Amino acid sequence: MVAACCPWQTEFIGAGRRVWGSIAPFPQSLAGLLFSARFMAAGIGEEPMESKNARLGLQLFGVYLLLYGGFVLINTFAPETMEATPIAGINLAILYGFGLIVAALVLALIYGVLCQGETPESNAGNAAAATHDNGQASGSAAPSETEDGR
Amino acid sequence: MIYEPATEAVILFLLFVGFTLGLSFWLGRKAKSSAGYFAAHGQIPWFVNGIAFAGDYLSAASFLGICGMIAVYGYDGFLYSIGYLAGWIVALFVVAEPMKRLGKFTFADALDAKFNSPGIKLAAGISTLAVSVFYLIPQMVGAGVLIQPLLGFPHWVGVVMVGAVVILIVVTAGMVSTTWVQFLKGSLLVIFSAILTWMILERGFEVKPGGEDGHVFKTLGPMEMDEIPEVVGTVQENITGTRINMDSAAVPFVRIETSDSEPTYWTIQNNGDGTVMLLETQTLRNLEDGTTLVNGQKKGTEKGEPELHPVGHLIKLPNGEQKTGPLGLASFFSTLQNSEIVLWDHFDLKIPGETDTRVYFQKPTPGSQILRPGEHPKFAGIREDKLAGKLNFLSLMLALFCGTASLPHILIRYYTVKDESSARKSTIVGIASIGFFYVLTLYLGLGAMTSGAIDVTDSNMAAPLLARSMNMWLFAAISAIAFTTVLGTVSGLILASAGAVTHDLLGSYFGWEMNDYEKVRIAKIASVFVGAIAILLGILFKGMNVSYLVGWAFSVAASANLPALVMILFWRGVTRQGVISAVIVGMVSSLGWILLSADTFKAVYGISGGYTPFSQPGIVTIPLGFLTLIVVSLMTRRTGLATES
Numbered sequence: 001m002v003a004a005c006c007p008w009q010t011e012f013i014g015a016g017r018r019v020w021g022s023i024a025p026f027p028q029s030l031a032g033l034l035f036s037a038r039f040m041a042a043g044i045g046e047e048p049m050e051s052k053n054a055r056l057g058l059q060l061f062g063v064y065l066l067l068y069g070g071f072v073l074i075n076t077f078a079p080e081t082m083e084a085t086p087i088a089g090i091n092l093a094i095l096y097g098f099g100l101i102v103a104a105l106v107l108a109l110i111y112g113v114l115c116q117g118e119t120p121e122s123n124a125g126n127a128a129a130a131t132h133d134n135g136q137a138s139g140s141a142a143p144s145e146t147e148d149g150r
Numbered sequence: 151m152i153y154e155p156a157t158e159a160v161i162l163f164l165l166f167v168g169f170t171l172g173l174s175f176w177l178g179r180k181a182k183s184s185a186g187y188f189a190a191h192g193q194i195p196w197f198v199n200g201i202a203f204a205g206d207y208l209s210a211a212s213f214l215g216i217c218g219m220i221a222v223y224g225y226d227g228f229l230y231s232i233g234y235l236a237g238w239i240v241a242l243f244v245v246a247e248p249m250k251r252l253g254k255f256t257f258a259d260a261l262d263a264k265f266n267s268p269g270i271k272l273a274a275g276i277s278t279l280a281v282s283v284f285y286l287i288p289q290m291v292g293a294g295v296l297i298q299p300l301l302g303f304p305h306w307v308g309v310v311m312v313g314a315v316v317i318l319i320v321v322t323a324g325m326v327s328t329t330w331v332q333f334l335k336g337s338l339l340v341i342f343s344a345i346l347t348w349m350i351l352e353r354g355f356e357v358k359p360g361g362e363d364g365h366v367f368k369t370l371g372p373m374e375m376d377e378i379p380e381v382v383g384t385v386q387e388n389i390t391g392t393r394i395n396m397d398s399a400a401v402p403f404v405r406i407e408t409s410d411s412e413p414t415y416w417t418i419q420n421n422g423d424g425t426v427m428l429l430e431t432q433t434l435r436n437l438e439d440g441t442t443l444v445n446g447q448k449k450g451t452e453k454g455e456p457e458l459h460p461v462g463h464l465i466k467l468p469n470g471e472q473k474t475g476p477l478g479l480a481s482f483f484s485t486l487q488n489s490e491i492v493l494w495d496h497f498d499l500k501i502p503g504e505t506d507t508r509v510y511f512q513k514p515t516p517g518s519q520i521l522r523p524g525e526h527p528k529f530a531g532i533r534e535d536k537l538a539g540k541l542n543f544l545s546l547m548l549a550l551f552c553g554t555a556s557l558p559h560i561l562i563r564y565y566t567v568k569d570e571s572s573a574r575k576s577t578i579v580g581i582a583s584i585g586f587f588y589v590l591t592l593y594l595g596l597g598a599m600t601s602g603a604i605d606v607t608d609s610n611m612a613a614p615l616l617a618r619s620m621n622m623w624l625f626a627a628i629s630a631i632a633f634t635t636v637l638g639t640v641s642g643l644i645l646a647s648a649g650a651v652t653h654d655l656l657g658s659y660f661g662w663e664m665n666d667y668e669k670v671r672i673a674k675i676a677s678v679f680v681g682a683i684a685i686l687l688g689i690l691f692k693g694m695n696v697s698y699l700v701g702w703a704f705s706v707a708a709s710a711n712l713p714a715l716v717m718i719l720f721w722r723g724v725t726r727q728g729v730i731s732a733v734i735v736g737m738v739s740s741l742g743w744i745l746l747s748a749d750t751f752k753a754v755y756g757i758s759g760g761y762t763p764f765s766q767p768g769i770v771t772i773p774l775g776f777l778t779l780i781v782v783s784l785m786t787r788r789t790g791l792a793t794e795s
Contacts (some may be wrong), residue, residue, distance in 0.1 A: 057243035064239045071232070072547045075523050076540045079532045083522045089484030091521050093225055094592070097232050101585045104239055108578045111243065115574060 053115045060107045067103055071096050159626035160301060166630035170331055170637070171319065196572035198333045200579025205336030206560060207234070207580070208587055209639040213339065213632050214292045214610045215696035216588075220595020221462070221604055221612035222493065224520035226529045227595055230701070231588035233547050237554025237704075238584065242577045245555040245715060261714055261733075265726040271655075273733040277710040278558040278650035280737055282643045283683060284706050285557065288699035289643070290688020293636045295610040295696070296629050306689045312633075313685035316640045320648070320677040332638045338631045340583050343590045346628065349620050350597035351482060354474040355489065357467055361460035361602035362619055367492070367512060370416070371427035403509070404428065412446030415499075417511040432458050432510040432606060458510070460615070462604040465514060466490035486596060489517040493599075494606050510606045520599075528698070528749075528765070542764035546701055549768030553704025556711035558646040610696055640684065647680040648673040691753075702744050705768045710737035713775035717783075728783030736775030743767035 074081050074096075082093035212234065219227030261274045290309050297308025319331075359366040402418040412435075416428040435443045442449040447456040467474060468488035477485060493515045499507040519525060524533045531539015554560060598604060598616035605611045614632065618625035652673040691699060713732045717724050744750060744767060748760030 061239060061243035064236070064243075068232075068236045068239075068551065072544060075229075075547075076532050076543055079522070079524050083518060085484075085487065088480045089487055090480060091483075091487060091518070093523055094228075094483055094521060097228055097592075098589060100232050101235055101589055104235055105582055105585050107239065108242055108581045112574060112578045115571075 056111060056114055060111055064103065064107055067100060071100060159622055159629070162623065162626040163301075163630040163633070166627075167315070167634060167637075170334070170634045171315065173331060173334070196576040197579055198576075199329065199572070200576035201336040201583055202329045202332035203336070203560070203576060203580030204340065204583040204587065205332030205334070205635065205638055206642050207554075207584055208336065208339055209289055209292070209635060209700075212587070212591070213343075213635065214295055214613055215288065215698070215700065216591045217595045217598055217613035217616070218609035218611065218696075219526065219698075220592060221598035221616075222609040223526040224493075224515075224596075224599070225523055225592075226526035228592050229523060229529070229547070230550065231591050233550025234554065235581070235585050235588050236551050238577065238581045240552060241555040241560065242574070242581065245719070246573050246577050261718060261729055264718060264724075265729070267726040267730075269730045270726055270733075273730045274711075274714075275650040275655045277733050277737045279647050279680075280741065281556070281703060281707040281710065282558055282647040282650070283680065283687070284741075285700065285703035286640060286643050286680075286684040287687045287691050288696035288703070289636050289640045290684050291691050291699065292610060292696045293633065293640075294688060294692060295608065296614060296633045296636065298611070305692050309685055309688035312636055312640060313681050313688070316637055316644060317678055317681040319637065319641045320644050320674070320681070331634070332642070335631055335635045335638055336583065339635055340587050340590075342624070342628050342631055343587055343594060346617060346620070346624065347590045347593040347597070349624075350593055350616075351478070352476050353597075353620075354477045355464050355467060355485060355600055356473045357465060357471075358463040358602060360463055361604070363460055365459040367459075367463075368430040369427055372421055372425035373428075374424070375418075375426055403431070403511070412443060414446055415507075415509050415511075419514075429512045431512070433507050434458065434510070434607070435507040436505055438505060458606055460603050461492070461494050461606055462599055462602045464489055464491050464600050482593065482596075483521065486517040486600075487521055491515055491517060491520060491600060493520070494604075496606070520596075531764075538764045541769055542766050545705075545764065545766035545769035548772060549701065549705040549708050549766060552708035552712045552768070552772055556707040556715065557704075558643075558650070558707075558711075640681075644677045644680050644684070645673075648676040651676040651680075698749075701766065705744065705766060705771070706737065706740045708768055709740035709771035709775050712736075712772065713779050717776070717779050723783055723787065724779065725783045725786045727786040728779045731782040732775045732779035735778040736771055739774055740767040740771040743771060 075093075082096070083091055085091045087095060212231075216227045216230050219230070221227075261270055290312060293312035294305035294308035297303050297311060298305060301308075303311075404416050404418065406414045406416065412433075415431045415433060417431055419427045419429055421427060432445055433443070437443060444456050444458050450456045466489055468485060474485055491514070493513045494510050495513050496508055496510045499509055501507070515525075524530055529543055532543050534540075594613055594616065598612040601616045601619045603615040603619035605615060614625060614629050617628040710733050713736060714724075714729045717732070718729065743762050744765075746761040747765040747767075748758075748762070749765040751757055751760045
């Protein structure tokens with residue numbers, strides 16, 4: 001693997017010369033990045049669609065992050081807490097672990113149900129956007145082909 | 151252990167694999183265009199795609215590695231289950247829909263949608279290759295593991311077989327067949343794991359003196375420390391007991407020499423009241439002339455001849471019971487919590503003038519300890535005061551969390567459905583089936599631990615051996631499913647690598663003009679090369695727990711791909727230079743860290759040493775990727791403005 005890295009890097013430097021120093025397309029200040037609490041939401045807000053779904057996604061992500069973070073931090077800094085057996089003789093490690101798996105599914109379902117509302121509208125927009133992107137990236141119009149439908 | 155193939159198992163196995171291959175070829179005939187080859191024309195139904203997610207994701211690592219780790223160490227293996235599933239939350243909530251909107255065939259397309267820069271294509275293509283190859287290693291190791299007990303072939307034959315079959319699949323088929331095959335296997339794997347779990351609960355726990363071959367592991371004592379030589383002497387004639395100073399291994403033991411056979415080893419267990427017990431060990435030693443000695447005798451080649459005894463038995467149940475009978479989902483854990491199980495560990499013994507002896511010794515362990523985190527030597531750091539051990543754990547859990555959304559072969563699955571709504575729905579289906587399976591892994595692993603069927607030399611073998619201890623047909627079915635799952639995951643990975651080589655490197659960076667037909671052909675040639683590399687690495691990494699290896703692949707994926715992916719989706723200040731440097735820095739730093747870590751030194755190079763403070767790179771290299779992207783983006787933005795003015 002180490003040996004294989006070298007040619008990549010050489011090529012990369014070559015590529016860098018071509019790419020480096022060109023004009024950056026979306027200027028924004030570091031202060032804007034670090035101090036705007038809304039930088040994520042703002043970034044999405046500028047996308048034409050899915051802003052609501054995206055915001056919901058980030059909120060649910062935040063919820064899960066707290067649950068998962070709690071689990072990992074307890075395991076790291078107070079592992080003996082996990083040995084307690086609060087319910088039915090089963091220890092906290094198993095209960096919390098199963099809880100995280102169930103929570104993931106519950107949050108995913110909540111997301112699925114709440115996103116449904118805008119599906120028809122946003123789908124139309126997405127389909128248009130997808131076709132546009134596809135056309136730009138390569139010549140073949142993938143979505144129109146149906147030869148392998150079953 | 152000696153593995154003899156069972157005819158019915160082999161037949162069922164071959165039928166299943168043959169059917170999968172046939173299906174694959176049949177579907178593959180239809181996909182001739184590059185859109186069909188790489189992305190199944192975006193026409194796969196969302197439910198099928200969701201289960202195929204599970205098929206892709208529940209690879210050798212999940213089934214073999216996690217079950218194996220739980221079977222050998224207890225709860226710690228389940229931490230992988232939790233981390234792997236948590237990664238899906240990142241994939242669903244943060245990455246799924248924007249990805250679908252941005253990309254076409256590969257991860258690089260998604261990164262590059264904004265910039266159309268050859269440099270980004272190159273960097274992303276290389277990182278896709280690196281991650282895929284790293285993720286291929288555990289899959290190939292897993293393949294070797296499955297072939298061994300089933301067909302009786304050595305490890306490397308299994309690896310070569312899988313490699314050859316997969317190359318065949320990828321060359322003749324494409325994303326359509328891969329998806330349908332994954333759907334089939336994903337559902338079967340989950341269903342059969344559920345059946346196996348039900349059988350474990352029905353069987354319950356039973357106190358036994360040893361493993362399923364009926365060997366009773368002997369315990370001598372209690373006795374006073376200084377009477378050990380005499381006590382040993384009364385057991386057999388012509389024996390001298392020699393205590394060997396084992397400060398480094400921290401496992402005190404005696405070596406018993408007899409005049410007519412190889413020495414045996416007994417570990418000394420302190421009873422706490424001044425007396426000690428001697429516990430029987432198992433030994434494995436390769437002589438200079440190539441013969442292998444097991445427990446002091448020449449290793450046999452057929453059933454009934456000397457071999458290492460299968461292990462995994464309970465020595466104490468709550469309330470002095472001998473047998474529990476059928477257990478419920480909850481009472482399974484509460485019973486185990488109050489039982490005592492014999493786990494096994496090993497040390498290598500160096501005696502001047504002899505080849506090394508590997509000694510496997512019994513470790514009677516209370517259930518409450520088995521069901522808590524931190525028993526695996528790699529996780530034991532969380533129970534120590536040193537910060538490095540804790541950081542290593544945090545680092546792994548972070549990499550698992552961030553890795554899923556950055557895996558190229560998972561990402562390409564977003565392009566096989568028609569729109570974001572379908573991508574979302576298939577992800578939810580994926581989470582449901584994967585989550586259900588991961589709950590089962592804890593039952594399967596602990597079931598294997600107490601099945602009396604475990605091979606002390608290879609933790610990866612636990613799940614298939616558990617199935618074999620239940621029923622030969624079930625064993626054949628599970629092995630066939632797991633084997634085809636490996637096939638599917640490997641073909642998905644090779645497809646992702648082939649896509650990276652064809653589109654990102656040759657097409658976009660080197661500017662090769664290719665028509666549709668040529669693109670597919672070049673991709674197939676690339677597949678053969680990547681497949682060959684995978685075979686080689688699969689043989690080299692034999693014997694490492696596959697889940698541990700996957701943890702590393704996740705670290706590389708998360709460090710190289712996630713910073714660029716997330717920042718492109720959520721920050722408008724990203725520049726192309728920022729993306730390129732983040733991908734390269736993330737990839738090189740995480741790969742470098744892994745290659746220089748003590749674990750790699752020990753397991754791969756076979757020497758002690760290592761230059762990194764702990765083995766898991768994620769906690770350093772993922773933030774490093776983000777930092778690089780932000781700093782370089784801000785720097786190049788200024789240059790950009792300067793040039794402009």
